[in-house]
Amino acid sequence: MVLQQPTSFDECVYFTRRSIGGKGKVMAWVSKEACKQCGKSMMSKPKDPKTGKAKIRAKEYACPSCKFTLPEQEYEYTLTLSAIYTCPHCGKSGEAQVPYKRKKVKVFDEETLKEKTADAVQFLCGHCNGKINVTKKMK
Numbered sequence: 001m002v003l004q005q006p007t008s009f010d011e012c013v014y015f016t017r018r019s020i021g022g023k024g025k026v027m028a029w030v031s032k033e034a035c036k037q038c039g040k041s042m043m044s045k046p047k048d049p050k051t052g053k054a055k056i057r058a059k060e061y062a063c064p065s066c067k068f069t070l071p072e073q074e075y076e077y078t079l080t081l082s083a084i085y086t087c088p089h090c091g092k093s094g095e096a097q098v099p100y101k102r103k104k105v106k107v108f109d110e111e112t113l114k115e116k117t118a119d120a121v122q123f124l125c126g127h128c129n130g131k132i133n134v135t136k137k138m139k
Contacts, residue, residue, distance in 0.1 A: 003082045003095050006031060011042075013079060014100070020132065024088025028121070028134045030079050030100050035063035036070075043075060076100055081121050081134070089130035096132075098123045105133055 006012050006029050014030040032042040043061040045054040046069075061075045062068070079100040086093050102119040109116045120133040 003084060003097070005029075005084075013076070014081070016134065020085075021088030023091055024086050024132070026083055026085040026132065026134060028081055028083040028085075030081050033075075033079060035066060035068055037068040038063060038066040040065045043070065081123075083123065083132075083134065085125075085132060087125040087128060087130055087132065089125060090128040092125070092127045094126040096123045096126065102136065105135070107133065107135055 006015065009015055011031055012029045013032055015028070017025075017027040019025045032044060035041060035043055041064050043063055045056065045058045046060070046062045047053065047064075048055055059072050060069045061072060062070075077100070081098050081100045083096045083098075084093075085096065098121060100121060102121055104117050105120045105122060106115045107118045107120070108114075118133075118135045120135040122131055122133050124130065125132060
């Protein structure tokens with residue numbers, strides 16, 4: 001499978017590129033989907049009429065063509081996360097596509113030297129079946 005990498009951040013709902021563990025790294029993105037009602041344009045966060053920029057904290061996604069709206073949770077559960085990774089366990093490279101559903105996982109925080117619970121999208125390495133977590137940024 002060859003994944004189509006995004007050419008711009010405007011095509012993505014989510015994008016990250018980071019290192020995992022000692023020798024692992026991942027580039028993950030979630031592409032926007034077309035409107036389910038009209039199919040003409042991509043669903044995105046509503047725009048602020050004064051500035052023309054997307055309202056980041058909005059709780060819904062809207063179609064710019066037909067003004068159809070969907071709640072944030074309902075829309076995001078239909079999306080797919082695509083990832084190109086180097087496994088931190090075996091060191092081999094691979095690609096994966098999984099549903100964009102975050103779940104709670106325990107992650108070791110190196111600053112406080114304690115385990116924390118974080119939201120993450122989890123998928124398995126195609127070679128060694130090791131778990132790879134793409135966590136939400138920890139505070």
